[in-house]
Amino acid sequence: MDTNTLIALMPELAVFKIVVDEGSFTAAAKKLGVTPSALSKQISRLETTLSAKLLERTTRKLVITQSGRGIYDQCCTILQATKQVVEFTSSEHETPSGSLTVAAPKAFLSIVLQPLVTPFLTQYPNIELKLKASDGDIDLISEGIDVVFRLTEKPSEGLVLKQIGKVRLSLCASPDYLAQRGTPRVPTDLLNHDCIYLGETTTDHIWDFVKDDEFHSIPVKGRYAVNHSQMRLKGVLDGLGIGIFPDFVIKRALEEGSVVEVLDDWTLKGNYQGDIVLQFAQTKFMPARLRVFIDYVSEHLSQYTVES
Structure with missing residues (x-):
């Protein structure tokens, strides 16, 4: 042709x-x-x-x-x-402006990124910020996404990657629940407890634990399941059972003593843990709005305690 x-x-x-x-x-x-x-x-x-x-x-x-x-x-x-x-011609010197679309997992977006939105938009009044909450796979090109945050041990290939920090999964319960039902000492103890899981798939009630060379895959049960982290936390606070959370979700409740971490000497395997990464499409000429956003969140999230 x-x-x-x-x-x-x-x-x-x-x-x-x-x-x-x-x-x-x-x-x-x-x-x-x-x-x-x-x-x-x-x-x-x-x-x-x-x-x-x-x-x-x-x-x-x-x-x-x-x-x-x-x-x-x-x-x-x-x-x-x-x-x-x-x-191309203005990307290196322009005043940061234009539309920027950012995708991130729901809980991470609401708890970690949301507090940064107003200060960022105040500092850069010519930028329009669009946020997309998504726990699924994101195709940056076809969905028009400029940058995506992922909590993962396997970042997407073919995209530029910047590591922001780390996140681990925590198993938590309320002090009242533990006083009534006892504290699990080994993963198999969970078989005698009410557990709050996501209820998204047919296998997410199976919790995997690793310590040294020891591995346990526990089919937990409970009367309550919800795929919303803050509602799941409310269930734990109300004594409905033991739940799994990314540590940034549970951080404040742990500090306040309203929940207690259990089996913390074991590593939980699952989604929404590992590296906190920021990914975007490869480009030689990065728009100023994307550059300042990456710099801004990198600076502010480096002060957020998510290290395991």
Whole structure:
């Protein structure tokens, strides 16, 4: 395919991405200020040029085809590169400005990052900050995310990584609960206790413990399960059982004595532990807004006690 044809494809590829993002020709046309029929013709030309069916059109909705999904992913990459081109000349010297989208696990976002939002926006009045709470996998390019925080022992490959700190899982109960039911001394003691787990999957009631060469996989049970850390903490405070928490969630309650850590000589294995990492797409010319955000959170989170 010659260069002229490739250049002519660029607007149609951009239109295709917007149609997929908006979910219909009508919504995309409204966003672009054109007619739905005009967009339909552009998509038809694109399909003809590529010799591939990209969208299945029904009376109720658009369905992206397998070929269309692959083209859409490439469109996201192209538009991300175009964004970097626009930012190229001013990225090193500009006043930090523009939109910045940040994703992080829900509990980490609300407990650790939320207190930094107002001071950051006050210091950088030309930056627009968008936060996305997500405990699942994040695709930075297709979801338009500039930077993602992860609590993990296995960071995503292909992204720039900056380690912020570490987080460990803590097993905690209220003093009243332990006074009534006794304190577990070894992981197998949990079989005789009420435990509060996430209830997200069929296996998250199985808690794994490691100490030296010893390993225990304990199928805990209890009458209460919730995948919200602060609600789970409330259950522990109310004496409903023993719960697992990232240490930044439980830090204040431990300091106040309203909860007690148990089996702290054992290492709990599971999600939301390991390194606290900040990841973003590789770029030679980092926008000033991203640079100052990374510097800001790195400075402030280094003072947050999350070390194991």
